[in-house]
Amino acid sequence: MDRLIVYPGQIPLETDLLNTNKYAMIALAKLSAAMLGTAMVVNGLGCVPTGPASLQVVVNPGEVYSLANIDATAYSSLPADTTHSILKQGISLDPVTLSCPAPATAGQSVNYLIQVAYLDTDAGLITLPYYNASNPTQAWAGPGGSGAQQATARKGIANITAKAGVSATTGAQVTPAPDAGYTGLWVVTVANGQTAITSANIAQATNAPILPADLLHAVQQSGLITGVDTGAANAYAVSYTPAITALTDGMVLWFKAKTANTGASTLNVNGLGAQPLIGGAHSALQGGEIVASGKAMVVWRADISAFVLLECTGAALQVGAGTQSQHAAQVSQVQSHGMCRLAKSGANLVLSPLNGNRLIINGVTQAVPAAGVSLAPAGLTASTVYYIYAYMNAGAMTLEASATGHSTDSNTGVEIKTGDVTRTLVGMEYASGTTTWAGLCRSWFNDPGFAVSAPFTAGAPTASTSYVELNSAYRAAFLLFAGEIVNGSATGTAANSSVANCNTSLGFDSAVPEDTCNAAASPTAGAGTAISVSVSKTGLAEGYHYLTVLGSVSSGTGTWGGSGTKGTRTVASVYIAPRK
Structure with missing residues (x-):
C-alpha cells in the first residue's frame, strides 16, 4: 500500500489529500480482488415487491464490485488514469424503486431485467471559497471569483435500472440481454391485466453473480459451492453463485438433486456443458446413487474429464472392489x-x-x-x-x-x-x-455332477494284438469344465477263441490307452472271464469328450460281452463329481 510523505513546515498541497484518497482506494481494491477475484460480484441488492404490492419492485441496499479505470476523468488536479483497472466498490445505501408496468395486449407478458453497473459520479456540487491574493480578507466565490460550482466527492455507485423486454404471448416472452457494462441480477415477469407484483413474479437471473451471504458467512455455510438442481433425471443442471466460469481440477461442489437417477448421468454446471457424472469406482452410475432432494457432493477430475460422485445423502454409494478386510465391498x-x-x-x-x-x-x-x-x-x-x-x-x-x-x-x-x-x-x-x-x-452353479454309461448291446470282437477301439457306438460322451477330474471305468466279460489273453484298457477321445489294464486269460477256448478297469483323468480341455473301451489279444480273437440285458454285458462308465 502506498502512503504519502509530508514534512513539518511544508506548505500543504491539494494533491496530498487527493493522493491519500487514491492510494487508500487502490489498496482496498487490491485486497477486495484478492478475496473476490476480478469478475463482477454483488452483495445484497435483493429484489422484492413493494409494500403494499404494486407494479413496482424494490432493490434493497447493497454493493457491486467491478473492474473499472482508476479514474476515467481527472480527479481534481490529478490526471485521469485509464491505463490501470482496479476492483471498485459501487454502493447503494438506500432502496431503489423501479417501475415494471404490465403490457397492454391481452394474453401477453413481459420480462424486465433488473441490471446493475458500477459508475463513478462526481457529486456534492457547491461554490467553494478560494484565496483572494488581491484582498486576503475577502475570499473569492469559486475559482477566480467565477461563482462556478464544483463537485466535492467522487462516488462509486451501483447504478440499478430495469430494462424491459419485448412483450409476447405468455410463456413465449424473452428476457432481454443486459446493456453494455451491465450485469443482470433479477427477472421480473408481468402479465397483461396484472395489478401487483408478488415474489412469485421475481426470479434470480441466470448466472447472476450475487453472493448468497456476506463473504465470511458464505464460506462458513458453503454457500459459494452449494446449488439447487434444475435439470432432469440423469441430466443434472446446477447454477452456482457467483457463476463458475471454468471447471478446475479438484473443484468440490454440492447440489440438492431434483430427481433420482436411474442410470448413467451427466452434470452441467452454470451452462458450461454436460459432463459425465460417474461413481467412486470411476464407472458409470447404475441407478439409485442419487435420490430426489438428496444432497450430492461431486469433485471434478480433469484427467478423466468427469465429475466423480463422492456421496449423496440417502442414496447408495458406488465404491471400488474391496481387496482388504477393512475395505467396503461391492454388492x-x-x-x-x-x-x-x-x-x-x-x-x-x-x-x-x-x-x-x-x-x-x-x-x-x-x-x-x-x-x-x-x-x-x-x-x-x-x-x-x-x-x-x-x-x-x-x-x-x-x-x-x-x-x-x-x-x-x-x-x-x-x-x-x-x-x-x-x-x-x-x-x-x-x-x-x-x-x-x-x-x-x-x-456352472450347483452342478450335481455327471454320470453316464455306454452298455455294449452286442458283442465287440477284435483279433488285434495292439489296442483298438472295440466299437465307436459304445462311447460314453460327456462335457467337462476346465480343471475337473473325470473318473472312467469299464466292467464286463471277455472271451478268447483260443487259450489266450483279452487285454482291456480305456481311452479318452482316441485309441491311445490310459495307464490302466486288465489281462483276462481264457482258461479254455471261448471261455469268458470277468474284466474291470478304471482311471482318473486330469488335464482334459474344457468341452466335449468321450470315454471308449480299448481291447487287444495275445492271439486268437477276443470278444467283449454285449447283450440287451442289464447285468450281462460290458459297460463303459464316466463319473464327474458335483461342482460347488
Whole structure:
C-alpha cells in the first residue's frame, strides 16, 4: 500500500489529500480482488415487491464490485488514469424503486431485467471559497471569483435500472440481454391485466453473480459451492453463485438433486456443458446413487474429464472392489450369486432357482423366476458345444446359447461371455442336431455332477494284438469344465477263441490307452472271464469328450460281452463329481 510523505513546515498541497484518497482506494481494491477475484460480484441488492404490492419492485441496499479505470476523468488536479483497472466498490445505501408496468395486449407478458453497473459520479456540487491574493480578507466565490460550482466527492455507485423486454404471448416472452457494462441480477415477469407484483413474479437471473451471504458467512455455510438442481433425471443442471466460469481440477461442489437417477448421468454446471457424472469406482452410475432432494457432493477430475460422485445423502454409494478386510465391498462381492441350476427338462434347457434365486447379471443382482427360464433347441449347429448365458431383455431374464467362450469379469468376479458383461455364464450343453440337445448339460452353479454309461448291446470282437477301439457306438460322451477330474471305468466279460489273453484298457477321445489294464486269460477256448478297469483323468480341455473301451489279444480273437440285458454285458462308465 502506498502512503504519502509530508514534512513539518511544508506548505500543504491539494494533491496530498487527493493522493491519500487514491492510494487508500487502490489498496482496498487490491485486497477486495484478492478475496473476490476480478469478475463482477454483488452483495445484497435483493429484489422484492413493494409494500403494499404494486407494479413496482424494490432493490434493497447493497454493493457491486467491478473492474473499472482508476479514474476515467481527472480527479481534481490529478490526471485521469485509464491505463490501470482496479476492483471498485459501487454502493447503494438506500432502496431503489423501479417501475415494471404490465403490457397492454391481452394474453401477453413481459420480462424486465433488473441490471446493475458500477459508475463513478462526481457529486456534492457547491461554490467553494478560494484565496483572494488581491484582498486576503475577502475570499473569492469559486475559482477566480467565477461563482462556478464544483463537485466535492467522487462516488462509486451501483447504478440499478430495469430494462424491459419485448412483450409476447405468455410463456413465449424473452428476457432481454443486459446493456453494455451491465450485469443482470433479477427477472421480473408481468402479465397483461396484472395489478401487483408478488415474489412469485421475481426470479434470480441466470448466472447472476450475487453472493448468497456476506463473504465470511458464505464460506462458513458453503454457500459459494452449494446449488439447487434444475435439470432432469440423469441430466443434472446446477447454477452456482457467483457463476463458475471454468471447471478446475479438484473443484468440490454440492447440489440438492431434483430427481433420482436411474442410470448413467451427466452434470452441467452454470451452462458450461454436460459432463459425465460417474461413481467412486470411476464407472458409470447404475441407478439409485442419487435420490430426489438428496444432497450430492461431486469433485471434478480433469484427467478423466468427469465429475466423480463422492456421496449423496440417502442414496447408495458406488465404491471400488474391496481387496482388504477393512475395505467396503461391492454388492457383487457380498450378495449371494449363483442361486440356480441349469438342467435339461424334456426337449429344453431350464435355469431354475436353487437355495434362493439370486444371480448377478451386468453387475446387478437379479432374481431367477420361480418358474425358471427355458431355452428351446433351435438354429443350432450339430456336434457343437454351446455355452448358455443369462441376460436381461426388457426386464425379463433370458437364456442364450453361444459358441463364444467365457472369462471372468475383472470388476465383479462374475463369469461372463467373453467381451460381453451383459451375459452371465450359467452352464453348457452339446447340440446333437440342429434342433436337439444331447442331454450332456452341465450347470456352472450347483452342478450335481455327471454320470453316464455306454452298455455294449452286442458283442465287440477284435483279433488285434495292439489296442483298438472295440466299437465307436459304445462311447460314453460327456462335457467337462476346465480343471475337473473325470473318473472312467469299464466292467464286463471277455472271451478268447483260443487259450489266450483279452487285454482291456480305456481311452479318452482316441485309441491311445490310459495307464490302466486288465489281462483276462481264457482258461479254455471261448471261455469268458470277468474284466474291470478304471482311471482318473486330469488335464482334459474344457468341452466335449468321450470315454471308449480299448481291447487287444495275445492271439486268437477276443470278444467283449454285449447283450440287451442289464447285468450281462460290458459297460463303459464316466463319473464327474458335483461342482460347488
